[in-house]
Amino acid sequence: MFNTVAWKDGAVRLIDQTKLPTEVSYVDCKDVEAVAEGIKSLRVRGAPAIGITAAFGLALAARQITDSSFEPFYKNLLVQCDLLAATRPTAVNLFWAIERMKQLTLSLKDQALDRIRDILLAEANTILEEDISMNHRIGAFGADLIPSGAGVLTHCNAGALATGGYGTALGVIRSAWAKHQNLKIFADETRPVLQGARLTAWELHQDDIPVTLITDNMSGYFMKKGEIQACVVGADRIASNGDAANKIGTYSVAILAKAHDIPFYVAAPTSTVDFDMASGDEIPIEERDPSEVHTIGGKEMTPKGVKIANPAFDVTPAELITKIITEKGIFEPKEIRSAR
Numbered sequence: 021m022f023n024t025v026a027w028k029d030g031a032v033r034l035i036d037q038t039k040l041p042t043e044v045s046y047v048d049c050k051d052v053e054a055v056a057e058g059i060k061s062l063r064v065r066g067a068p069a070i071g072i073t074a075a076f077g078l079a080l081a082a083r084q085i086t087d088s089s090f091e092p093f094y095k096n097l098l099v100q101c102d103l104l105a106a107t108r109p110t111a112v113n114l115f116w117a118i119e120r121m122k123q124l125t126l127s128l129k130d131q132a133l134d135r136i137r138d139i140l141l142a143e144a145n146t147i148l149e150e151d152i153s154m155n156h157r158i159g160a161f162g163a164d165l166i167p168s169g170a171g172v173l174t175h176c177n178a179g180a181l182a183t184g185g186y187g188t189a190l191g192v193i194r195s196a197w198a199k200h201q202n203l204k205i206f207a208d209e210t211r212p213v214l215q216g217a218r219l220t221a222w223e224l225h226q227d228d229i230p231v232t233l234i235t236d237n238m239s240g241y242f243m244k245k246g247e248i249q250a251c252v253v254g255a256d257r258i259a260s261n262g263d264a265a266n267k268i269g270t271y272s273v274a275i276l277a278k279a280h281d282i283p284f285y286v287a288a289p290t291s292t293v294d295f296d297m298a299s300g301d302e303i304p305i306e307e308r309d310p311s312e313v314h315t316i317g318g319k320e321m322t323p324k325g326v327k328i329a330n331p332a333f334d335v336t337p338a339e340l341i342t343k344i345i346t347e348k349g350i351f352e353p354k355e356i357r358s359a360r
């Protein structure tokens with residue numbers, strides 16, 4: 021098994037997801053700039069994983085800020101919070117983790133700085149461990165929704181690679197697989213960055229869970245043939261009305277699921293719920309570099325100069341979501357605010 025994010029010898033160690041599946045290698049981020057670069061360039065990605073990484077990034081920053089009194093130390097830490105917050109706009113877990121580290125630091129202002137540094141590192145480890153245990157709970161709740169023999173479709177990667185470990189949507193699939201080993205898992209390849217093809221397929225393969233990889237435009241075909249009985253995806257931000265942002269293409273899968281009367285589940289920890297946001301219309305959607313669409317594996321796929329759009333996420337309205345599976349239980353999307 022691999023660690024997606026870990027503290028190792030005074031650095032933040034990430035499995036480099038840009039290299040998977042052909043190369044399993046790790047990158048040691050030795051300063052907060054390297055951590056920010058790792059998030060921005062998708063070496064680490066997935067909403068919970070980037071939150072955890074930011075928490076370790078701030079623990080690292082705290083060790084490198086040399087001030088000897090609280091005020092300048094905290095001021096410098098806030099600069100690093102801003103640097104990390106500017107990496108990716110959509111996943112709320114990033115801002116949630118930064119805020120948790122900030123509030124903890126403020127609550128410790130009367131303590132010795134070295135003690136604050138130690139407590140911040142311990143907190144980042146706690147966020148990591150809490151995430152893994154939440155995912156196991158999500159998996160246990162969600163497994164009850166997956167019938168024996170079902171075909172289950174997932175989109176993007178909401179697995180161990182996108183979290184502290186075990187995964188949210190893949191946590192549900194792992195737990196359901198442990199219960200009845202007769203499921204047929206389908207993974208969308210997830211253009212443009214291929215998180216499904218490169219990461220979900222790799223992760224499930226590592227666990228000996230059979231997976232059938234399909235291109236993004238095949239899901240309707242398999243739904244119509246009656247081969248899919250449930251869709252399970254993760255989320256980057258869930259608004260308080262139950263609308264959920266996730267990887268681009270998720271909305272299309274939800275529409276197809278509705279048309280075929282197939283349940284569509286969103287699996288996410290409550291750290292992904294933005295309780296202060298009224299609706300999904302307010303979720304900022306990251307626009308990524310056109311080169312992600314222009315090339316596949318470094319090879320040019322489009323005519324030079326052609327206009328390209330590259331929104332990284334879309335929002336699935338609550339009406340299309342059958343249930344939201346969290347570590348606190350299973351919610352009607354419209355009732356997700358009661359998970360606070």
Ligand code: MRU
Pocket residue numbers: 065066067068111175176177178179182183187188189215253254255256266267268332
């Ligand atoms: O751009 P990415 O790879 O960070 O997008 C990730 C997703 O959309 C995941 O489905 C989501 O973060 C849930 S991860 C448990």
